[in-house]
Amino acid sequence: MSATPVRDSRSGHxxxxxxxxxxxxxxxxxxxxxxxxxxxxxxxxxxxLSSQLDDQAMRRALAIAQGTAAxxxxxEDLLAGRPVPDGPVQTAAERVRQATGAEYVVVLDLxxxxxxxxxxxxxxxxxxxxxAEALAGREVMEIDDGTLGRTARGKVPLRDAxxxxxxxxxxxxxxxxxxxxxxxxxxxxxxxxxxxxxxxxLAAYLISRRIQxxxxxxxxxxxxxxxxxxxxxxxxxxxxxxxLDADGRIRLVNDEAQRLLGLGPDAAGRPLDEVLGGGxxxxxxxxxxxxxxxxxxxxxxxxxxxxxPTEDGGAVATLRDRTExxxxxxxxxxxRGLIDALRAQDHEHANRLHTLLGLLELGLHEExxxxxxxxxxxxxxxxEQVTERVQDxxxxxxLVGKATVAAERGVALRLSDDTLLPDRLVDPGGLxxxxxxxxxxxxxxAAGSAAPRVEVALAAEGQxxxxxxxxxxxxxxxxxREQIFTEGWSTKQxxxxxxxGLGLALVRRLAExxxxxxxxxxxxxxxxxxxVVLPEALR
Numbered sequence: 162m163s164a165t166p167v168r169d170s171r172s173g174h175x176x177x178x179x180x181x182x183x184x185x186x187x188x189x190x191x192x193x194x195x196x197x198x199x200x201x202x203x204x205x206x207x208x209x210l211s212s213q214l215d216d217q218a219m220r221r222a223l224a225i226a227q228g229t230a231a232x233x234x235x236x237e238d239l240l241a242g243r244p245v246p247d248g249p250v251q252t253a254a255e256r257v258r259q260a261t262g263a264e265y266v267v268v269l270d271l272x273x274x275x276x277x278x279x280x281x282x283x284x285x286x287x288x289x290x291x292x293a294e295a296l297a298g299r300e301v302m303e304i305d306d307g308t309l310g311r312t313a314r315g316k317v318p319l320r321d322a323x324x325x326x327x328x329x330x331x332x333x334x335x336x337x338x339x340x341x342x343x344x345x346x347x348x349x350x351x352x353x354x355x356x357x358x359x360x361x362x363l364a365a366y367l368i369s370r371r372i373q374x375x376x377x378x379x380x381x382x383x384x385x386x387x388x389x390x391x392x393x394x395x396x397x398x399x400x401x402x403x404x405l406d407a408d409g410r411i412r413l414v415n416d417e418a419q420r421l422l423g424l425g426p427d428a429a430g431r432p433l434d435e436v437l438g439g440g441x442x443x444x445x446x447x448x449x450x451x452x453x454x455x456x457x458x459x460x461x462x463x464x465x466x467x468x469x470p471t472e473d474g475g476a477v478a479t480l481r482d483r484t485e486x487x488x489x490x491x492x493x494x495x496x497r498g499l500i501d502a503l504r505a506q507d508h509e510h511a512n513r514l515h516t517l518l519g520l521l522e523l524g525l526h527e528e529x530x531x532x533x534x535x536x537x538x539x540x541x542x543x544x545e546q547v548t549e550r551v552q553d554x555x556x557x558x559x560l561v562g563k564a565t566v567a568a569e570r571g572v573a574l575r576l577s578d579d580t581l582l583p584d585r586l587v588d589p590g591g592l593x594x595x596x597x598x599x600x601x602x603x604x605x606x607a608a609g610s611a612a613p614r615v616e617v618a619l620a621a622e623g624q625x626x627x628x629x630x631x632x633x634x635x636x637x638x639x640x641x642r643e644q645i646f647t648e649g650w651s652t653k654q655x656x657x658x659x660x661x662g663l664g665l666a667l668v669r670r671l672a673e674x675x676x677x678x679x680x681x682x683x684x685x686x687x688x689x690x691x692x693v694v695l696p697e698a699l700r
Contacts, residue, residue: 219302223315246281295329401480552584577618598664606634626698
């Protein structure tokens with residue numbers, strides 16, 4: 162039961178001893194990696210070096226033996242004499258040994274009897290190792306122990322002038338010299354390894370310093386906590402957030418931005434223009450349109466975007482949904498217009514009641530009845546005219562209300578003679594938005610002109626609905642007939658609830674969503690004419 166607390170205490174103590182900063186931890190890890198790689202490289206170099214030195218020593222011994230056996234006089238002296246310490250074979254072998262620095266040069270006959278040896282007292286004795294392979298005509302390279310200790314050996318057969326094997330030559334190089342060469346190479350190798358380790362340590366320090374600056378000298382736990390907090394914050398706020406890199410690719414997008422822009426979960430890593438396509442929204446987010454609180458329309462939504470560049474060449478953009486606010490603002494504007502119209506109607510109604518009261522007090526009862534019939538008939542005729550030609554109740558109510566507002570503003574609002582719209586609309590609300598925006602703009606343009614008037618034409622062509630609104634205003638210059646459909650573009654003063662320049666953008670966006678179009682032109686009798694085609698508006 163007591164083992165677990167001890168282990169936990171030790172591990173906790175170890176964690177407390179380790180550095181917490183990213184700079185220190187990265188530096189230690191890189192130093193450990195550099196040291197480990199240096200030790201591994203040194204070991205991998207030394208391991209084959211020993212084998213290479215052994216092979217070089219054996220080949221050197223074999224080469225000396227081959228050179229010695231190639232002397233034809235050596236075979237003749239071997240056959241002519243007996244094994245004596247001062248014979249010609251011993252003299253020739255010692256001359257070769259001293260010239261080459263070999264440990265020994267031993268010449269032996271077919272019985273394995275030494276004819277030469279560095280120790281003369283060993284001449285005439287049988288060799289300590291088996292000479293069978295060399296006497297059989299094969300060359301031998303090996304490292305073995307003999308009477309002179311451990312040596313690298315080379316053995317070759319000794320042949321006479323006719324090529325017959327008459328003995329063998331064995332040459333040995335002291336193994337201590339091979340070991341000395343290996344040990345002599347280690348200091349230089351360690352010097353190179355130390356230099357490489359120092360260079361690696363310097364590089365590790367420089368990289369760690371850079372990481373320290375980039376991470377603001379935070380600890381790994383702090384970075385992890387910041388990332389967790391960032392993820393929670395980005396995905397919980399009710400503002401859209403889009404981060405772009407220097408190449409215009411989406412680096413990060415939160416849930417709200419996906420909802421507002423209609424993006425899928427695979428948007429991250431893709432170019433902004435590829436995801437959103439062309440349009441003002443992409444231009445605003447990409448920085449091609451600059452400013453604060455820029456308006457954009459994405460689908461049915463009205464967005465307010467702000468963009469802030471980052472140090473790495475990218476940018477961060479925030480998006481706010483103003484759709485409901487714009488709708489409420491437009492409703493507020495319409496309500497104020499209706500209130501003004503009702504206030505005017507109230508004055509007009511009071512005047513009519515006073516007139517009627519005066520006629521009754523004067524006893525002009527027939528004239529009073531005719532006056533009431535005339536006043537009621539005018540309003541009834543206007544409503545009946547609209548409902549006969551526009552059979553959808555929402556559109557009819559809109560036009561009746563707009564006619565009242567137009568009358569208050571001194572503008573004549575009328576339906577064209579060819580207007581006829583059946584009650585088969587697929588999306589009455591969308592058409593109300595289109596027609597309401599066009600009529601409001603037309604009333605604003607016509608107000609103040611000579612003989613102000615607005616004419617509305619609604620026609621059904623198969624399943625399509627064509628909306629035309631003409632006004633007697635100053636018209637739209639030819640160079641601005643496309644700009645007026647851009648979000649945020651307006652010639653009017655800002656309204657009480659915020660920015661303008663959204664009505665016509667919404668009209669075109671609604672038309673394009675149904676595969677239709679919205680265009681502006683010059684009316685035949687002056688002013689402007691707006692035409693909207695909705696291909697699939699009727700059932």
